[in-house]
Amino acid sequence: MNNFRAVNPQTGEEFGPEIANATKGEVSAIIEAAHAPEQTPALRASLLRNIAVALEAARPEIVPIAQQESGLPEARINGELTRTVFQVNLFAAQVATGRHLDPKIDLADANYPMGARPDIRKENQPLGTVAVFAASNFPLAFSTAGGDSISALAAGCAVVLKAHPSHPQTSRLVFAAIQSGIKASGQPKEIFSMVEGNDPQITHWVANHPKITAIGFTGSGGVGKLLMDLAAKREVPIPVFAEMGSINPVFVTSSAISQRNEALVKGAVDSALLGSGQFCTKPGLFVIPKSHADLFLSEMEKYLATISVGPLLNQGIAERYSAAITTLAKLSSVKVISGNTSGTGIVVKPTFFIADWSVISAHPQALEEHFGPTTVIAIAEESQYEVIASSLEGQLTATIHGSDGDPVAPLLAVLAEKAGRVIWNAFPTGVSVTAAMQHGGQWPSSSSHTTSVGTDAIYRFMRPVSYQGMPDELLPDSLKDSNPLGLERLVNGVRTKQ
């Protein structure tokens, strides 16, 4: 493959240094060298904190380059870096507690009812060397130092990061910051390695390497399914944690429109167009009640005329977007409303499609995720909502906009079976990084029931190991009698620090 350069979506022009595609031999050498030393939670937490400090220190370099490579506004990039640094520190705090080791101790019991029980102790241990494939749409928060990389580091793994070719210089700057954090911690640089390129073969070389023990991925369904297929066909299959996006349906009740139509429409449009509609949690389907459809839609047309949408991240997204809206516009009985663009370069017109649910449901393309400033508005009787929800595929999120007293419990029950996160009177974009966050729903929105955002993401990259009858000096620290790490542990079924 040829070398490549970054493209500025505002101008469509290449800029910055030439980036060479990694060869098969280089990929292999990088993975062979990857290495994470066994270490205490405290040391791993301090590594993460040092990475956070280095990322923050590199803010003045990172922000302008990430802006140029993504076409996203400065405020968004600054906010995303803040989120990224926060996330690293949150994982550091989680690791420092040692809670992720989940130590369990069952002491020997000669009178155990099923037969004498030996001393058994279990803790979570890191999987080894994890491959992470960066996403294009969040050049910081889901990229080089994004949730997948940082949760794998938090788990105690080594990370081999496949940089996204859509923001190669940002990736280098973030990689340098990570390396500086590793160095400040006095740890080996091979804890975190980066593979560069836009050659699709690189994906195969990384996923097929015998030393890789798990894959973290955020991106398209096509690549996610390719990774799952590669992983399943390996001599030693490995887990793939792929977050592949969804249409994030939003169900709107008539009382919600009656009560707050203007705010509702504003929130809906802003969420659908956030980041030029390139969020994996973008609401790609609104279901609105026939009785109040005109109210909602006239307000939407009015609001859409007042705002404008910036450029897309890269030419590939723009091409897929144009193909999708051309197809959708051809559907029978579909009304199209368009908005305005801002800026120059890779810009496309926001385009919303409106039709009865009977039309939408007859066209699978209308129920697929389309990156870019588009969404589908389906008009239906409220009595149909549960049936509509039942017919949908698995989702990252599902939302209800209603008001107190709306009889939505049955609809909510259906949506909780479809989605990883269900939302009331808010919009799905904006995924907070917390312990209770679930970002990962049912197939095809993701490949597993795990979460890729929030502190539970760490468990994807750990495996439990039990020690039976082991002398204290051979046990990991988390399981020693003296509890040298001072952890809360489950001892004979009781949580204790003793």
Add this chain to the structure above:
Amino acid sequence: MNNFRAVNPQTGEEFGPEIANATKGEVSAIIEAAHAPEQTPALRASLLRNIAVALEAARPEIVPIAQQESGLPEARINGELTRTVFQVNLFAAQVATGRHLDPKIDLADANYPMGARPDIRKENQPLGTVAVFAASNFPLAFSTAGGDSISALAAGCAVVLKAHPSHPQTSRLVFAAIQSGIKASGQPKEIFSMVEGNDPQITHWVANHPKITAIGFTGSGGVGKLLMDLAAKREVPIPVFAEMGSINPVFVTSSAISQRNEALVKGAVDSALLGSGQFCTKPGLFVIPKSHADLFLSEMEKYLATISVGPLLNQGIAERYSAAITTLAKLSSVKVISGNTSGTGIVVKPTFFIADWSVISAHPQALEEHFGPTTVIAIAEESQYEVIASSLEGQLTATIHGSDGDPVAPLLAVLAEKAGRVIWNAFPTGVSVTAAMQHGGQWPSSSSHTTSVGTDAIYRFMRPVSYQGMPDELLPDSLKDSNPLGLERLVNGVRTKQ
């Protein structure tokens, strides 16, 4: 497919009623009808306790039939039923705590450092209808009411059980006991359904049914891989939790032999021949030190002559056993020692193979699991142990027999990467059912990093769901402000019952 009947391994004769193979239509109807009502942890725990009571009450019927169908001694079957009943009650106790719901609450925080945080609450919810494929080798503990079925019930799922054709009447008796427990709880019988047959197509029909959300399996690598393949190719892929067995290597140090050769050999042989060598945790490879090999082997030959081994479970296992030992006996420089048989019917001679590691390692067949009374003893320098351990595939268990002061820490580190459970100075057979148990190792011993034994098995059949900004009355009980279930919850990162 034709009907079939149970075979008594002691006589080789068919007995009992004719069992009809389920047709595709019958399998589909059973799965369509499967249904688990949403219910409180207390209700689900009481269902499990009623099943335990019914199983215990059916002991007089179950034990003689299970004996006839398995050829296993009464004491073993009685003990296995005790284990099975204990396991159901242990899961009931776990479910009653509600701990498996793992409720996490992050309250809204306008000043959250990464940006205002909404109220987010997460709990685990059951996957739906789980298919469980029963194992042959434990007609009770890993069969109809075995760990997979009971952990799926504990998770709140409905179970569709594919009965093992090796013990059809035992399966029916256990199924009847489960139904009686369900009835005593006033719950729908469709919580637990059974599919009978020995037609391999049934496996496909069950695994491919769209309503099945996960698969639990204990058995051969061949069938486990088939299930993984079927599950991956579905329109909606589902997780397969397959426990496929391993050779469970045991490394013996010279000091262990010096200190306790007689007890060591007795324990080794007893473990290898337990249940006629048909345990998934059977030690199928002993690695012994060259310096003390003669001592160990002469004791082994002596002890083997004093014991005798009962019949195998079925003709299929006997055929595969005979093929395996014929192949192994042909290897160059391999010494064979044989033991005695007891009983009549499907009996085979215990056959141990002894050779230098260089010979063993050159023959992949010697490092595969072989059901039946056989094991492989490899002679090596102790300095080779780490390299030998590194060369092995993933294992359910790995064991070291040593003495205080043996420098085994590096060997243990390698083994903890290879196996789900590492054992010191004991033998791998006998898997206690506890919170800290890990039964499930690395590929190819199992398809995931989860455990199929112990209370953590429940998490295989649950998925996390987050609720954002949800009014209290729409939240699941575990997440309501008032904590009506009285659970310990993680609230803003702190464990509390408030």
